[in-house]
Amino acid sequence: MTDAYEELPLPRTELALEALRHAKRTEHPAIFNHSLRTYLHGRASGERRGLLPGRDYDDELLFLGCVLHDAGLTPEGDGDQSFDLDGADLAARFLTERGMPADRVEIVWDAIALHLHHDLAMRKRPEIALVTAGAALDLGLDDPHALPPGHADRVHAVLPRLHAAAVLHDTVVGQALAKPHKAPPFSLPGELVRRTTGAAWPTWEELDRAAGWNDYDGYRPESRARTPARSGLPAGRPDDLP
Structure with missing residues (x-):
């Protein structure tokens, strides 16, 4: 051979x-x-x-x-x-x-x-x-x-x-x-399956809630609330950054 x-x-x-x-x-x-x-x-x-x-x-x-x-x-x-x-x-x-x-x-x-x-x-x-x-x-x-x-x-x-x-x-x-656990969300096998089947991935928040932690209950993103984003710049980013 x-x-x-x-x-x-x-x-x-x-x-x-x-x-x-x-x-x-x-x-x-x-x-x-x-x-x-x-x-x-x-x-x-x-x-x-x-x-x-x-x-x-x-x-x-x-x-x-x-x-x-x-x-x-x-x-x-x-x-x-x-x-x-x-x-x-x-x-x-x-x-x-x-x-x-x-x-x-x-x-x-x-x-x-x-x-x-x-x-x-x-x-x-x-x-x-x-x-x-x-x-x-x-x-x-x-x-x-x-x-x-x-x-x-x-x-x-x-x-x-x-x-x-x-x-x-x-x-x-x-x-x-055949074995969905072989293709977890956000992995390469998972992405191939997602694109083949049209399945939607859970969001970050949905994963947290599914675990029962509920970190989003009552959560307010204070840093983003205090620093509104300007056009073309993410929130909190100084103008002089490259």
Whole structure:
């Protein structure tokens, strides 16, 4: 099975190949190809920043984070959390069962659990940040022109897209429609469900009242009442602020 990817610069450790086979066996083909492209785009993104595998980061860890980052979108990984956390937990179990040390497992868990949180992930070590960078590039959430010339064409020749964005969307939404708690309000899965179904999110005040705290009972926003907003300026903002 790996012969089909012989021309790709994938790590060939025993664990990396086992994870590759597991992802190929359990993931929708479009999601599997997206996972491998995430690795290749992540590596390319790192190289453009002067980061090289083996020197600046552990290539096996980056690969494991990428190839397993959507494990939560498989039937095996479809648990009771959002898919990123389900996938991180499944990946951690998979790697622990195969003898990976806990400190290395934790890096892969972080890479998967944070991959929907771009600003957080990009401040982490390369094995984590480049998973997010690669996934964002593959889905057009970052400018694909940041990839080296011809890179995407070469990758797509081996790993065709197979309607990846549409398949990912429908898989995330399908899981959440079956288990609504997997898509809490204001999360990425929740937003995909909201846009698909037309559901309305509760307001901040409604969330408070649903909890029974009633912080809004008798509340008067004194600071805003004392400082009326002027045209073009929020309330209380000095005129000389940029």
